[in-house]
Amino acid sequence: MVGGGQLARMTHEAGIPLGIKFKLLSDTPQDSAAQVAGEVVIGDYRDLDTLRAFARGCDVITFDHEHVPTEHLRALEADGIPVRPGPDALVHAQDKGVMRAKLDEIGAPSPRHRIVADAADAVAFAEEGDGFPIILKTVRGGYDGKGVWFVRTPEDARDPFLAGVPVLAEEKVDFVRELAANIVRSPHGQAVAYPVVESRQVDGVCDTVIAPAPDLDEELAGRAQELALRIAKELGVVGHLAVELFQTTDGRILVNELAMRPHNSGHWTQDGAITSQFANHVRAVLDLPLGDPRPRARWTVMCNVLGGDYPDMYQGYLHCMARDPQLKIHMYGKDVKPGRKVGHVNTYGDDLDEVLERARHAADYLRGTIVE
Template sequence: MPAPHLAVIGGGQLARMMAPPAVALGIRLRLLAEAGDVSAAQVIGDHLVGDHTNLADLRDAVGDAPVVTFDHEHVPPEHLQALAAEGHACRPSPDALLFAQDKGDMRVRLSLLGIPSPVFELLSEDLADAIDDMHDFGYPAVVKTTRGGYDGKGVWVVRSADDLAEPFSVGQELMAEELVDFRRELSALVARSPSGEVRAYPVVESRQVDGVCSEVIAPAPDLDPALAAEARQIAERIATELEVTGILAVEMFETTDGRILVNELAMRPHNTGHWSIEGAETSQFENHLRAVLDLPLGPTTARQPWSVMVNVLGGAVEDLLVQRAIALAAEPGVHVHLYGKAVKPGRKVGHVTATGIDLDDTRARARRSAALLTDG
């Protein structure tokens, strides 16, 4: 088999959605998958099954690929350093990826850069000392694990010292953040190449249900142009200062008093950018591939005034392939993406995207299609 141009670590839906633009651009992918039937392994023929925390498995998968990228941010930094020392270009680099892997390191670095962010404090490892830390920090607050949390996991709202027992039971490093009074959550995506070219996507609004992204509207409705420009500039600056390569997603709060605060970073294609497959001139997945291979980046302008992406979560529908026909018949203009995953309650098994000139109509069509796939 010919040598791959790019190795992708992680076999989830993000790697799966890299496959169509890779085919179009003639990019040969090799995948390290968690199992032979995971989402991306179903569509990327050149794949190996292994453990991303095992350096030998990583070496086997990367093999003769000159460039490595990621479906997730959980590869141990020391393994990435080893791959880089062996001549593989890890993109994003281990030094950059650290700030997406560790929220504590991210907060410290962003504060040094003067990026507007919530007030934070790293908590002592001893519960009694942490209670003292929180007494000084103040309640209510948000407590997070610095590593490993996602989709609302590893995040707690604490209102008194009694609420600290549960976070400490997980046995991980914790930090406290102010409980931000926010109007809504925004996301600013940028693509950056090793050559320093940067392209920014329209700032979007993301809506969360139980800590999981439910819906994304592009662009964010009624967003003050000055705030939109600030959000884009913040994302571009972070990408440049941290020397990120590929897609950077900067999740933000729009506060009730009209400020932008950075919440979290992701250095890979992101759920809040899925709308771009149909809604933008160049999808986040294609621009991620272009960026990590140092190809010229594509335009990020929107194709239509509005795009609405709704996640499909596991629900009452057990056979998505049968239900797919019903959803397509009901809303033939809505684009359906299924991830090839077994249906489990609350699990992300797909998404739908509608585009149009009227927001209310576009949102209604997307929601109807997703509801048919979730609950029938």
């Protein structure tokens, strides 16, 4: 697996029971996954020689992030190393321009959008629709709200072009909430769909995920799952695919983002589904039959734990574990910086309000925003 973040850490954890040999390419020995994995190579995934040397002897390569250059992935394939998801699929998660063009081609619903050349063109894009606000995004390199601008005026429209990266303009969608349709697909085309979840963001960062999405119309949920399965098939995705969606005020679903790896909106599956997204990602990458994606509880809630003012998150364990013996804490071993994702908690049960309260309390307590 290329990339030493928490997704690799949790993928390693999920792979241990399969008795597989997991090898990691990590930037530093302190990275989240590098702390806990057996075979770790330290190196830069942007360097082709490093990547090639790492891949030698691997049966298959997969990723913790989408940042490996497409041409490097093609070079690995040329070396005879299976890359899953492959470069032809992954480019849609790497480049938002390519992604939108492909979604249009296969008739998947997107917000109104087009590539814009400069600030004046962004203003023109706004005027082609309902005017400002609009969203501007660099086509590559963004995550967790970075590389995304909420643009209210022509003046606001200048910043996104400073980096020299192509910029995609999108309408500001009137949505009632954000959903995620997560599926896993294997090389021979087997696929499983997790229940559609509600994803609540704070400042552009995922904060809470509720599985399944409360009060979601069954027909709409089915449509969202079918959409994710169709996108995976048309794009040739192997492994976990997260399709982040807007549920609009007028009852439509529109694709917001795609991620081709385990995803924050699927962390609930570790404790709430029969087979976790991480276990199924590993199975798909190894071309093994996929595990049952159904939920094990009526409701499962995930809350991210962000870094706060305490450098040591560990001190909160006593209170949180004593208060809620069913609580599942997942920490990533990362240095605490204010606002940084350093872990998450999962809770489950029959009463959504109670399950939400337990998760919220634990996440806030671990961060230090509440003290009792």
